[in-house]
Amino acid sequence: MHNKLLIFLFVFAFQHFIFGQVHRFYYEYEYIPDSTSKEDVKKDVMLLDIEKNGSKYYSYEKFVSDSLANESLKKQIQSGSKNISVNRNVKPGTVAFSVTKSYPEFTTDLHTGISTDLYMVREENKPEWKILPDKEKIGEWNAQKAETNFGGRHWIAWFTTEIPFQDGPYKFYGLPGLIVKIEDTSGSHRMILKGTKTFSILEQSEEAELPENFTSIGMNQKEIAATEAQFKKVWKAYKNDPAKNMREMMMKAGGGTSVQIRFKSDDGKEITDNQQAIRAIEQNAKENIKKNNNPIEPELYE
Numbered sequence: 001m002h003n004k005l006l007i008f009l010f011v012f013a014f015q016h017f018i019f020g021q022v023h024r025f026y027y028e029y030e031y032i033p034d035s036t037s038k039e040d041v042k043k044d045v046m047l048l049d050i051e052k053n054g055s056k057y058y059s060y061e062k063f064v065s066d067s068l069a070n071e072s073l074k075k076q077i078q079s080g081s082k083n084i085s086v087n088r089n090v091k092p093g094t095v096a097f098s099v100t101k102s103y104p105e106f107t108t109d110l111h112t113g114i115s116t117d118l119y120m121v122r123e124e125n126k127p128e129w130k131i132l133p134d135k136e137k138i139g140e141w142n143a144q145k146a147e148t149n150f151g152g153r154h155w156i157a158w159f160t161t162e163i164p165f166q167d168g169p170y171k172f173y174g175l176p177g178l179i180v181k182i183e184d185t186s187g188s189h190r191m192i193l194k195g196t197k198t199f200s201i202l203e204q205s206e207e208a209e210l211p212e213n214f215t216s217i218g219m220n221q222k223e224i225a226a227t228e229a230q231f232k233k234v235w236k237a238y239k240n241d242p243a244k245n246m247r248e249m250m251m252k253a254g255g256g257t258s259v260q261i262r263f264k265s266d267d268g269k270e271i272t273d274n275q276q277a278i279r280a281i282e283q284n285a286k287e288n289i290k291k292n293n294n295p296i297e298p299e300l301y302e
Helices: 002-019 060-078 228-240 244-252 274-291
Strands: 021-031 042-050 054-059 098-102 107-114 117-122 130-138 141-150 153-160 178-184 189-200 224-226
Touching: 042 060, 054 060, 107 228, 117 228, 130 153, 141 178, 224 228, 244 274
Parallel strands: 117 224
Antiparallel strands: 021 042, 021 189, 042 054, 054 098, 098 107, 107 117, 130 141, 141 153, 153 178, 178 189
């Protein structure tokens, strides 16, 4: 009885220590956005933050950009400025999506955007793993091999039992340890754990509160909950007409309300005429869709 009590107290203390903190894992994400240009490999640092109730996987560059924007916004609000500007300087190639998982069920949601809308897409399948006997040293961790078919790709993963979380980058989870490396067999997408950090939940910075009636795309915008089928339908419509949202926004803003659309081209030229800006936005979107034809989940963007 005494031993059982000691074990219970140890487990309770361990869980309190583990889950009173944020465990941040830094992954290097290499990906090829254009399948016709395999020599063009993009890199980003992704963060996997694990807390008591779940995890979040997101871009470090976007995290930094959002933090700077929120800090600027906070200063403007505190100064009492009535003309608030939001400037987000996200570097080209930054991964815009994020993934959240809720414990203990591991309910998984993809957070991403189409045009000016934000979507939360609930994952309907879980990774089904085949654990293999192969073992290898990945960085400083002893790891074991596993494989799965997911999202239209065949994936090879390496997990370590030395880190006591059955989670991993993107939508991957369910192995008896943290996934420290995973890549698809085409070599298009690869995520490798590079470092870790632990800090108190209380150390996380609070976001600036927005004043009433303040609206800016991407700031206090609500996500649209969608099934995978609904998301695919919206994506298909966007590919066929990428400027539809802009035209609808202009129509809704009629009745004397002035709407100014601005578009800055790659050469730095700013287009202020609404119709020309919309045409430029449409052309730019079509070019981006053509160049980014190799998503991490091909089945979601069919």
